[in-house]
Amino acid sequence: MRMDRTESFWDKVHLDPLLLAGTLALLVAGLGILHSASGSNDALVLRQGVHMLIGLAVMVTIAQVPPEALSRVAPALYVAGLLLLLLLFVLGTGRGTRRWFDLGIIRFQPSELMKLAVPLICARLFAAGNLPPTLARIGIACMFIALPALLIAKQPDLGTATLIAAAGAISIFLAGLQVRYIFWSVIGGLLSLVPLWGLLHDYQRQRVLTLLDPEKDPLGAGYHIIQSVIAVGSGGLFGKGWLNGTQSRLEFLPERHTDFIFAVICEEFGFVGAMALIAAYLLVVVRGLQIAAGAQDTFGRLLAATLSLTLFVYVFVNTGMVIGQLPVVGVPLPLVSYGGTSLVTLLAAFGILMSVHTHRKRLSF
Numbered sequence: 001m002r003m004d005r006t007e008s009f010w011d012k013v014h015l016d017p018l019l020l021a022g023t024l025a026l027l028v029a030g031l032g033i034l035h036s037a038s039g040s041n042d043a044l045v046l047r048q049g050v051h052m053l054i055g056l057a058v059m060v061t062i063a064q065v066p067p068e069a070l071s072r073v074a075p076a077l078y079v080a081g082l083l084l085l086l087l088l089f090v091l092g093t094g095r096g097t098r099r100w101f102d103l104g105i106i107r108f109q110p111s112e113l114m115k116l117a118v119p120l121i122c123a124r125l126f127a128a129g130n131l132p133p134t135l136a137r138i139g140i141a142c143m144f145i146a147l148p149a150l151l152i153a154k155q156p157d158l159g160t161a162t163l164i165a166a167a168g169a170i171s172i173f174l175a176g177l178q179v180r181y182i183f184w185s186v187i188g189g190l191l192s193l194v195p196l197w198g199l200l201h202d203y204q205r206q207r208v209l210t211l212l213d214p215e216k217d218p219l220g221a222g223y224h225i226i227q228s229v230i231a232v233g234s235g236g237l238f239g240k241g242w243l244n245g246t247q248s249r250l251e252f253l254p255e256r257h258t259d260f261i262f263a264v265i266c267e268e269f270g271f272v273g274a275m276a277l278i279a280a281y282l283l284v285v286v287r288g289l290q291i292a293a294g295a296q297d298t299f300g301r302l303l304a305a306t307l308s309l310t311l312f313v314y315v316f317v318n319t320g321m322v323i324g325q326l327p328v329v330g331v332p333l334p335l336v337s338y339g340g341t342s343l344v345t346l347l348a349a350f351g352i353l354m355s356v357h358t359h360r361k362r363l364s365f
Contacts, residue, residue: 062351132176
């Protein structure tokens with residue numbers, strides 16, 4: 001066995017063409033959809049374009065960093081993220097929440113950083129020992145997951161806290177969680193629903209109750225879901241056409257350029273357009289899982305697979321929320337919804353995937 005020094009152009013620049021193509025397709029589609037969803041707000045679309053360019057630059061930069069270096073910086077990134085979350089309670093801003101640092105020129109949401117830090121620290125933890133992990137190692141991982149999730153839920157931002165907890169749970173599962181632990185985790189999760197219900201804010205409990213019966217308060221708590229479902233259903237098979245959506249253009253649909261942008265897609269491009277977008281997401285997820293399968297160490301495999309499946313969870317939660325099958329938890333549609341910090345974080349995650357893929361050692365026999 002010897003090392004094959006032949007490298008393709010894409011390996012030299014540390015980019016994966018398939019993942020890059022899927023990402024660019026979603027970004028370009030997102031700008032077009034955002035133009036319509038925002039009521040042809042060119043300034044907003046331009047800002048998103050700037051966010052996109054910054055995110056792509058971050059993606060390319062991180063792709064140059066070997067996975068070994070990413071593993072080494074994981075603890076520092078995790079600690080920095082926790083400190084920023086704590087600092088939010090003193091210096092944070094937001095409408096009734098403390099989720100952002102307002103730096104004047106930009107606004108930064110530290111919870112987005114934990115979407116990378118948690119998978120990184122969990123992959124490093126599990127890669128340091130044998131798999132499947134011991135109960136003690138699983139307990140340490142749960143602590144790493146619970147600390148940021150609780151701090152983010154306290155802001156309050158239950159949606160992001162749930163997604164970070166889900167990312168950590170995916171990492172634990174992929175590490176080889178034994179069946180008996182899965183069983184008792186499910187039982188424990190179900191039993192914890194009762195005390196957790198009492199810890200929720202009134203508006204968070206209202207969101208869950210509204211999901212069960214949105215017609216009970218059609219002009220209040222149920223308004224978002226009702227208008228979203230109307231927009232989704234009105235698109236039919238092929239939609240009303242770009243810029244021709246009535247629910248969004250006439251401003252019946254709230255948060256149409258962020259959390260509910262998928263409803264705009266369904267209204268303007270119909271079932272066919274929505275399925276095409278979901279297919280693009282699935283192709284990106286599958287490519288990420290292929291990269292994970294081809295990784296040559298435990299850290300790379302766990303990290304790439306976790307990030308890929310977490311993207312799937314984001315899409316699943318947002319689309320389920322928009323069609324009225326999940327509570328409204330404020331989760332944007334990845335790469336399409338307006339937002340700077342979330343977009344840059346996602347593209348950074350894709351940079352990590354490309355790093356895992358292009359820094360593998362080529363061997364020949």
